[in-house]
Amino acid sequence: MNEEKLICRDIVKTYGKKDVLDHVNLELEKGKIYGLIGRNGAGKTTLLSILSAQNPATRGTVTYNGMPVWENREALDHICFSRELNPIGSQGQSNLKVKEYLQAASIVMPNWDNELAKHLVEKFELDEKKKIVKLSKGMMSMVTIICALASKADYTFLDEPVAGLDVVMREYFYRVLLDEFADSGRTFVISTHIIEEASDVFEEVIMLDKGKIILKENTQELLDRSRHISGKAEEVDAMTAGMKTFHVEKMGRSKGVTVLLEPGQELKQTADVSVQQMNLQQVFVALCGKEVE
Amino acid sequence: MKGMKRSLLYWGRLMEKYFITICFLAVVMCLMMGLMQGEFSIDITAAYISLIGILAVMVQAANNANYFLPQAISFGSTRKESLVGMQVFTHIVVLQFMLITMLIVKYLPNYTSFETKELLLLYSFFFLTSCGAGNGVCAVILRFGKSAGMWIYVIYIVLIVFLEVGSMVADLGIGAVLVKSSVWGIFAAVIFDIVMIGLCAKAIQKYEVRA
Numbered sequence: 001m002n003e004e005k006l007i008c009r010d011i012v013k014t015y016g017k018k019d020v021l022d023h024v025n026l027e028l029e030k031g032k033i034y035g036l037i038g039r040n041g042a043g044k045t046t047l048l049s050i051l052s053a054q055n056p057a058t059r060g061t062v063t064y065n066g067m068p069v070w071e072n073r074e075a076l077d078h079i080c081f082s083r084e085l086n087p088i089g090s091q092g093q094s095n096l097k098v099k100e101y102l103q104a105a106s107i108v109m110p111n112w113d114n115e116l117a118k119h120l121v122e123k124f125e126l127d128e129k130k131k132i133v134k135l136s137k138g139m140m141s142m143v144t145i146i147c148a149l150a151s152k153a154d155y156t157f158l159d160e161p162v163a164g165l166d167v168v169m170r171e172y173f174y175r176v177l178l179d180e181f182a183d184s185g186r187t188f189v190i191s192t193h194i195i196e197e198a199s200d201v202f203e204e205v206i207m208l209d210k211g212k213i214i215l216k217e218n219t220q221e222l223l224d225r226s227r228h229i230s231g232k233a234e235e236v237d238a239m240t241a242g243m244k245t246f247h248v249e250k251m252g253r254s255k256g257v258t259v260l261l262e263p264g265q266e267l268k269q270t271a272d273v274s275v276q277q278m279n280l281q282q283v284f285v286a287l288c289g290k291e292v293e
Numbered sequence: 294m295k296g297m298k299r300s301l302l303y304w305g306r307l308m309e310k311y312f313i314t315i316c317f318l319a320v321v322m323c324l325m326m327g328l329m330q331g332e333f334s335i336d337i338t339a340a341y342i343s344l345i346g347i348l349a350v351m352v353q354a355a356n357n358a359n360y361f362l363p364q365a366i367s368f369g370s371t372r373k374e375s376l377v378g379m380q381v382f383t384h385i386v387v388l389q390f391m392l393i394t395m396l397i398v399k400y401l402p403n404y405t406s407f408e409t410k411e412l413l414l415l416y417s418f419f420f421l422t423s424c425g426a427g428n429g430v431c432a433v434i435l436r437f438g439k440s441a442g443m444w445i446y447v448i449y450i451v452l453i454v455f456l457e458v459g460s461m462v463a464d465l466g467i468g469a470v471l472v473k474s475s476v477w478g479i480f481a482a483v484i485f486d487i488v489m490i491g492l493c494a495k496a497i498q499k500y501e502v503r504a
Contacts, residue, residue, distance in 0.1 A: 108368035
């Protein structure tokens with residue numbers, strides 16, 4: 001019997017001549033919270049869309065529990081990708097009231113938890129009679145969060161769930177997410193640009209850059225081996241000799257680099273060189289940001 | 294509940310709500326036109342009612358392609374389930390519009406000379422071609438985007454307005470002549486609708502949900 005996993009193999013997605021996703025291989029295990037981070041246009045939403053069969057891949061396969069996900073009811077019953085709501089337009093879904101939108105979701109989603117949805121509407125202080133088009137950006141995020149959490153899908157994807165939410169509501173979202181995770185053991189994949197704030201929540205982090213997965217690792221282990229080294233250029237070069245360096249910054253005779261230590265590698269702090277631990281946002285900038293000369 | 298049942302429920306709720314809204318709007322519009330003209334012209338009222346019904350079918354097709362289909366797929370419906378749900382309820386709503394229009398026209402004093410069979414043929418032709426055209430618009434929007442679909446939409450509306458209002462006001466009876474002569478008109482409309490459903494199915498097959 002297959003272990004419960006969502007697996008994508010060699011996914012390529014091409015729009016025109018551009019490869020938005022370039023041979024992506026990914027395994028998502030059950031019972032983890034993944035952070036999917038990448039710069040704008042890196043392919044995060046496209047990847048989540050393909051994983052949830054909302055978009056077809058140009059090449060490659062996505063399987064859940066060994067079954068293809070594409071047009072497969074049995075597999076799709078376990079997956080939910082709560083997309084960002086589009087405020088543009090005065091007809092259709094934007095013209096639905098919050099209540100109607102959640103009602104439509106409850107009909108299509110097989111494991112919908114109406115009690116949880118009601119509870120969250122109350123906690124977020126959402127006016128159910130309000131039309132989606134009239135909601136603020138933060139309130140639209142709340143609706144997508146409610147959809148995602150109430151779906152009770154084993155694999156739940158959220159695209160920028162905290163966009164537009166104030167700090168209080170963001171904190172509340174992370175708390176509810178962790179409670180739900182603890183209760184159900186569902187898998188969540190959260191794409192976000194507010195990295196530092198969410199890093200405590202992510203068990204694993206997936207970094208996507210220009211359509212390729214450049215890193216998939218336990219968040220704490222990644223942070224434990226990330227170092228920023230700065231000081232005199234010659235000293236920094238000597239210290240990092242033989243190591244792969246990222247995000248090289250040069251300022252006159254000084255230099256700053258980021259390294260990811262491999263098992264067994266160590267750095268010795270000297271008087272002229274500073275070695276610092278990094279947070280997830282700094283690691284992300286080092287790996288996906290532009291080099292600064 | 295299985296996926297297909299959920300899909301039928303989803304489309305049923307949306308489409309029936311739309312049907313009720315359009316019926317309400319049609320009544321309001323006819324009353325307003327009557328008030329503006331100072332009298333309730335039966336010919337014009339009948340033309341408006343059938344016109345609103347036919348256009349409503351077209352508008353719903355565009356709404357389905359632009360909003361409700363992407364929404365259903367993003368909630369986890371398969372494309373096949375969505376297509377079936379959408380088509381079943383599009384045709385049920387068309388039937389409802391057709392029956393209501395027929396009933397109104399049948400019992401309006403000026404039209405009592407029409408046989409039920411003639412009315413059935415006339416409105417079947419118009420509603421089936423509208424349904425087919427709606428499915429065509431839906432396919433074009435899904436394949437090429439909103440603006441391409443809107444062009445077809447505009448051309449069709451102009452055509453229908455010419456046929457319907459023109460025939461009523463100038464007493465040309467174009468629709469009646471078309472249909473009275475034979476049932477081949479209906480047959481052609483059915484074939485047209487089936488072909489357009491096929492195009493719609495083809496467009497949905499690899500449809501991508503966009504933000």
